[in-house]
Amino acid sequence: MKKREILANGLWHNNAVFAQLLGMCPLLGVTTSAANGFWMGAITLLVLLSSNTLVSLVRHQVPHQVRIPVYITIIATFVTIFGMAMDAWMHDTFLVLGLFIPLIVVNCSILGRAEAFASKNSLGASLIDALGMGLGFTFALVVLGGVREFLGKGELFGFNLLGADYPGFIMFVLPPGAFIALGFILAVVNSIKQRRALASRSIAGETMPQPVTA
Amino acid sequence: MITSSPHSHSGASSSNMMLLVIWALLPATLVAGWLYGWLALLQITTAMAACLATEWALLRMMKRPIAPLFDGSAALTGLFLALVLPAAAPCWMVLVGAICAMSLGKQLYGGLGYNPFNPALSARVILLISFPLQMTTWLIPQPLSGGADLYHFTTAAALFFSGVGSIGLPFDAITMATPLGGVKTALHTGLTVPQALAQLHYSSLDSLLGREGGSLGESSALALLVGGLFMLYRRLITWQIPLAYLATVALLAAVSHQIDPLHYASASFHLLAGGLMLCAFFMATDPVTSPVAPRGQLLFGIGCGVLTWVIRNYGGYPEGAMFAVVLMNCVVPLLDRHLKPRVYGQ
Numbered sequence A: 001m002k003k004r005e006i007l008a009n010g011l012w013h014n015n016a017v018f019a020q021l022l023g024m025c026p027l028l029g030v031t032t033s034a035a036n037g038f039w040m041g042a043i044t045l046l047v048l049l050s051s052n053t054l055v056s057l058v059r060h061q062v063p064h065q066v067r068i069p070v071y072i073t074i075i076a077t078f079v080t081i082f083g084m085a086m087d088a089w090m091h092d093t094f095l096v097l098g099l100f101i102p103l104i105v106v107n108c109s110i111l112g113r114a115e116a117f118a119s120k121n122s123l124g125a126s127l128i129d130a131l132g133m134g135l136g137f138t139f140a141l142v143v144l145g146g147v148r149e150f151l152g153k154g155e156l157f158g159f160n161l162l163g164a165d166y167p168g169f170i171m172f173v174l175p176p177g178a179f180i181a182l183g184f185i186l187a188v189v190n191s192i193k194q195r196r197a198l199a200s201r202s203i204a205g206e207t208m209p210q211p212v213t214a
Numbered sequence B: 001m002i003t004s005s006p007h008s009h010s011g012a013s014s015s016n017m018m019l020l021v022i023w024a025l026l027p028a029t030l031v032a033g034w035l036y037g038w039l040a041l042l043q044i045t046t047a048m049a050a051c052l053a054t055e056w057a058l059l060r061m062m063k064r065p066i067a068p069l070f071d072g073s074a075a076l077t078g079l080f081l082a083l084v085l086p087a088a089a090p091c092w093m094v095l096v097g098a099i100c101a102m103s104l105g106k107q108l109y110g111g112l113g114y115n116p117f118n119p120a121l122s123a124r125v126i127l128l129i130s131f132p133l134q135m136t137t138w139l140i141p142q143p144l145s146g147g148a149d150l151y152h153f154t155t156a157a158a159l160f161f162s163g164v165g166s167i168g169l170p171f172d173a174i175t176m177a178t179p180l181g182g183v184k185t186a187l188h189t190g191l192t193v194p195q196a197l198a199q200l201h202y203s204s205l206d207s208l209l210g211r212e213g214g215s216l217g218e219s220s221a222l223a224l225l226v227g228g229l230f231m232l233y234r235r236l237i238t239w240q241i242p243l244a245y246l247a248t249v250a251l252l253a254a255v256s257h258q259i260d261p262l263h264y265a266s267a268s269f270h271l272l273a274g275g276l277m278l279c280a281f282f283m284a285t286d287p288v289t290s291p292v293a294p295r296g297q298l299l300f301g302i303g304c305g306v307l308t309w310v311i312r313n314y315g316g317y318p319e320g321a322m323f324a325v326v327l328m329n330c331v332v333p334l335l336d337r338h339l340k341p342r343v344y345g346q
Helices: A003-013 A024-030 A034-057 A064-089 A091-100 A102-106 A108-118 A123-153 A175-203 B014-024 B026-036 B038-061 B067-071 B073-084 B091-103 B119-130 B153-162 B179-188 B193-199 B204-209 B221-233 B240-259 B267-272 B276-283 B294-314 B321-330 B332-338
Strands: none
Touching: A003 A123, A024 A034, A024 A091, A024 A102, A024 A123, A024 A175, A034 A064, A034 A091, A034 A102, A034 A108, A034 A123, A064 A091, A064 A102, A064 A108, A091 A102, A102 A108, A108 A123, A123 A175, B014 B026, B014 B067, B014 B073, B014 B221, B026 B038, B026 B073, B026 B221, B038 B067, B038 B073, B038 B091, B038 B153, B067 B073, B073 B091, B073 B119, B073 B276, B091 B119, B119 B276, B119 B321, B179 B193, B204 B221, B204 B267, B221 B276, B240 B267, B240 B276, B240 B294, B267 B276, B276 B294, B276 B321, B294 B321, B294 B332, B321 B332
16 A cells, blocks of 8 residues: 555545444534544544554564454553653643543554554554544534534533623533534535546546435 | 324324414414514514524435425424513524524434424424523513503514614613523522512413413413313324323422422412413424423423423422423333334234
8 A cells, every 4th residue: 555545544445433433422422612623633642653653663572362462452541651741741631531541542543544544554654543532533523513512502612602692502512512513524525535536536437326215 | 193003094294283383382482472563573474584594404404305394393393482581682693593493403413303402492402401591581571561662663673673772772672581590599598489480470360371471382271271272182192191291290390389389389380381282282292302202201201390390409400391201202212112112913
């Protein structure tokens, strides 16, 4: 695979959230604002970069039978390191993200990349994969957090956009709003993908499939 | 209505049924007009128009035929929605409610017949958790307002389009507590139920007729009872759900009132107050979101009753009827699956 393909894969085609629906726990839990989503995405990106690096480096040394415990130990180590670093230097954000930082250990998209990619590919490719997947995950978190913050509080990254009179659609800050907003975002992403698929097929000279009408 | 087999077509179509339900809501709607005048008219027409417009837009967006628009279900949802909102609900909130009801409550699941939750009630749940302040501002109804100019057309229109703060009347002078809300607040401040009722000038007759604070169409237990009996008479609904629902609430309230009359209100108070009558006859019996089998319907009604009473007495919200029905909607597939009636001929 080309480097650009690996990157595009993580950012869009095989996005951890929009295509694989992985990492739902932090995704739904912390995205009450765009900023929270961004920091959660950033720390996940750091963990992913580190774990993919190490997993790729030791891929020939790890026996096949015990690979999952090894990967989890590696991931847990990095999560602990970055969690402590965040506690030290970004204490306020650390308190907001709370329990979801240690929970990054069980974020299946990270173990998924270790198992599916880093353990089979070179260091360079694994780094690019981690970058694409991590940025793609951050992108999804920021989009969902932004939608919820905008609808729920009329703000974006803490800046008031809709004026002081906006009553606030509080449901979008509450957990049910996370599910509803995610559902609608997925619908938009899927319809973009479908349109692109249709367009590329018609360019290739095939007949355009008619949309099914009831 | 769909019951268990054997089936024979009764000649009723769903649009016919919707029309009859709208007729059954007429007494409650007229009471709403008596209580809130122009505001009731504005709110009901806005909600119905908004529901129809939203359904039209959604059907167009999904490239589906727009025939379902004329089956009356969207109009009925609009009427239901208006009747479960407080009279002080501003225009934008009615619109948001209508959009939520038709999109999140109905069309997302595939339209009429596929929605797991009652659309109007799910919209009210969304509005209540999203806009708690506006959803708990209860205007003093016209017959109690002592001829205040709150209900002139211009004031009503200003109130509806620009909100309660825009008409320049002091907030306390135009709002009051609902019986359920008043009792809950009083209990929190250490008063007893009889003291709270005296403070609220509560009378069962007022509660029966509707002269109390509340949502547009929920105040008058009598008007809702008349509509409910009409639906029973026309066999639009069966007796199992409303009877099981009301009897459960009455039984729990009577027993707890007998044990501790200072902290638990009586059965008659619970039966007449809040949205119970509206939910028992009109919301819980929604044929799409209630069980098919009679035994399932009985269990469904009992579940609604228990939840309503528990939420009213121990929950954070003063009224639990709406939450109870929506929560019980969740278990309808389970009830339908495990309480199948005997198959005819076996």
